[in-house]
Amino acid sequence: MSTPPTWFASPADAAARLGESGYLADAATATTAYLAGALEKPLLLEGPAGVGKTELAKAVARATGADLVRLQCYEGLDEARALYEWNYKKQLLRIQAANAGGGPEGGGVDWDATHDDIFSDEFLLTRPLLTAIRREEPTVLLIDEVDKTDIEVEGLLLEVLSDFQVTIPELGTVTATRRPFVVLTSNASRELSEAVKRRCLYLHLDYPDAAREHEILQQQVPDLDDRIAEQVVATVARLRELELKKAPSIAESVDWARTLIALEIRDLDSTAIRDTLSAVLKHKSDHERAVKELKLNRA
Template sequence: MTWFASPTDVVERLTATGYLADAATATTTFLAGALEKPMLVEGPAGVGKTELAKAISRATGAELVRLQCYEGLDEARALYEWNYKKQLLRIQASSGDQEWSATHDDIFTDEFLLTRPLLTAIRREEPTVLLIDEVDKTDVEVEGLLLEVLSDFQVTIPELGTVEAVRRPLVVLTSNASRELSEALKRRCLYLHLDYPDAEREREIVSSQVPGLEDKVAEQLVATVGRLRELELKKAPSIAESVDWARTLIALEIRDLDDKAVNDTLGVVLKHSSDHDRAIRELRLRK
């Protein structure tokens, strides 16, 4: 499968899904498909890393398979595990009727295999986008598993043998850079850094997602979000929260983002009371 014809094709097709990609994003996405290499997308939370994988899935019609990473994630949750309860029932049902070797061969089959995201993506014959989300939250041991899978796109199951990908998925790994990933993992990936967009780009994104927003309000909103991101907050506003704020202003029929309007709706973009207090203090908002 040819994922995209060119970087320009990436821009056009992602734009059609509502995702505005810059030149670096378009080029890296095109190369990920053309070279069949995983794409590591790194940057602060809320800049569109996960949404990029979803947009690629929508633009290409490929199925999205997502592995949400977290501390304590293990092979059983990422790759596969056996349905032990079902196996036990089969053993009990066949007890005394056949030799253990025959029972062993009977219970270690696809019927008893519970596939998790990595194995699911490898076994799929249809076009697939594999999203490995927030890979920096996993333990280092999980990276070893990812190295094996992403190097050859195959998995060895001792009881069944080696499962090799018939059609390689397009792989997107995202990271908030909460810890440094191993050089071995990075070597296997194309790298893309996403940051908060500049004011003009964010205004385009917000306006495309919220068509009814007036230009004046869009400019006020983007300028205010930019000022908020310059503060030392626990959680800076994401692009998605900018869009939510725009929809809020539409719903409340606010046509001028003055101090009162910001004060009344600040909870849409700031989710910590300390951030809320700091914003009011630093922006000198009047109630």
């Protein structure tokens, strides 16, 4: 039996290489990323939107030189969009061509031969799950926002998550020759099944503490003045304490910092916060609540 590929040599190696790729991983994240590769188990990332779940999968791909295959989940996602489907139009054309070229008396060709022909790889349209399973190159499979799908879709994932294989009735079982690094993300809008959770390593990602968010801002917005960075981190932390429809994520913090640089704002006072709040809050009710709670009304 061949030795499975090593994604990271150690948790420290994972932290260092993810950092070089632009993702600042804390100890828990680096350790779990290392274990997901070493144990060849899918990694389930759960937490609020915008804390870096999807970005972690992208960072693993960048850090390891792997290709990223992404399945974006949504309500109504089905097997044809997640696993595979047959190219029915092409199959029909082949059947018509086979019948047209029948025997000398115009009879059709043998159906078994035609069946074996049209249910072959030539007529198979692979979707993200099957694509990732069939690849021989290092691959990161991102199953993004799995909580947005119907619960029935989780059944489609079990075979992939357990055995890294897909069963196609007409062709048989396709087993991964090189297991992908699988990352599932969830915003916890609904509870995932225990069957899915059992097959995964689990990591909850939350908003970073002030020191780490400051470090992220310095990395992502290198031109940002250190004093402004501290003000952004402190103000975002205050906003997250409010009962908002959508609390600002790390991405919004970065956008806000870039906005302040573009406007050449060197002090995040009440006027500056009020005038640039739209870069951070994306709902009218949240904007109004922040203005009220932070006392940002114009004098």
